[in-house]
Amino acid sequence: LYFAPHLEEGIMVGVGLTFGLFIYQHLRPRVAILSKAKDDSLKDAVKADLKECRHIAVVRFDGSLIFANATYLEDRVLDYIAEKPELRHILIASKGINDMDASGEDAISILIDTVRSSGLEISFCGLKEEVLAVMERTHLIDKLGRENIYPDSREALDSMYKQIHAQVNCNDCPLKSYLPIVH
Template sequence: KTGQRLDPNQELIGQGLANMIGAMGQSYPASGSFSRSAVNLQAGAATGLSSVFTSLMVVVVLLFFTPLLYHLPQSVLAAVIMMAVIGLINVSGFIHAWKAQWYDGAISVLSFVCTLAFAPHLDKGIMVGVVLSLGVFLYKSMRPTVSTLSRCEDTALRNAMTHGLAECRYIGMIRFEGPLFFASASYLEDQINDRLQERPDLRHLVIVANGINDMDASGEESLSLVIDTVRAKGLDISFSGINDTVMDVIKRTHLYEKIGVENIYPTMEEAICAVHENAHDRSEETACPLTDVCHLPAA
């Protein structure tokens, strides 16, 4: 709310130490209060000393003014808290989250509704948000974006489907965006097999690996199977943009020798230059979508 950077670990350590020391003197358990923090903020508090002054005022009120406040209706106290907390509801935050990713906005709204529904058990509403977020994370990890690249107007290689670009008949530039591990390894195999079936004229497959930031044993085995499958169909396969982390795994598992140093390129452009002529030998393609901008015909 104020832009101040908070350290949750420090907060938890502070509360834990307070309870440990307080237990020696039979004190009440200490904890953070969202509503009290909201009231504090609305009152103009700027530092942690506000809690000290608040505590002193509570002691004074308990000692000298309790009879005056004894008959104060709880609805009055509830109104004070509600007026303070309602100012913390950031509607624009929900809208911004929805615009960024619709599922982020949906999770935030569902978490908010569940928190209200489960009140006063706010932890249940928070757990709903945590579970939904983990579910989205796992789904995206299991099914990362796999795209076929073509040349766009800005001369960059971009997702052909997203930008309405034609795909090269003889070279498939496949970009995998995400870690290649046990949860996503089979998905890569499925995507490669689908493209091989859909494009019978393919002669060379280039795996654009700059989006693969990590790879485990299952991912390495999957990559090895992809190489075997592609070569069994009589196609060539190359890799471009392999980062150091993935390259270390490839070398340790001897997949490097299976791929062949001559089939590994530092960039996509170098890969295209190296394989383009051979893949287009006696081709019927007048303009290659990997070197020229070729849009799909209008429907």
């Protein structure tokens, strides 16, 4: 009732709160490390209590890659690289990326440079047409390399498994078969 005589102030407060809530929700989208589950799908390794591959990290980003969260994906990937010294390849599972603006494109470009300067490889799978169009328009797809874009995670992992595990001994890779964490 306080705002009843001042309707325009109430509207402004409502718009401000809505915008604030939007920004807050988009600052930290969900980022999950995936591993093979019992049903042969990739699931959040932490939530499903699954082992993670020491050499390949499958990282899922759930949200639009926009100005509000452009560096968040990079920060999470760098944290993961620091935690896993045997890591050789990062696969970004991109089905959850619905949109990408100029800030997101710039963040991906920096992520590619950073991952490669760490001596690791990076690939993407499951990119939506809208995101691929942005990557084509900005020539980001050329920087990444078309050979590092896969239609789905199964094809990506089959290719990576041969490349990475031929160099290192990983007969019990949790990306090839279901391996729960035993407590």
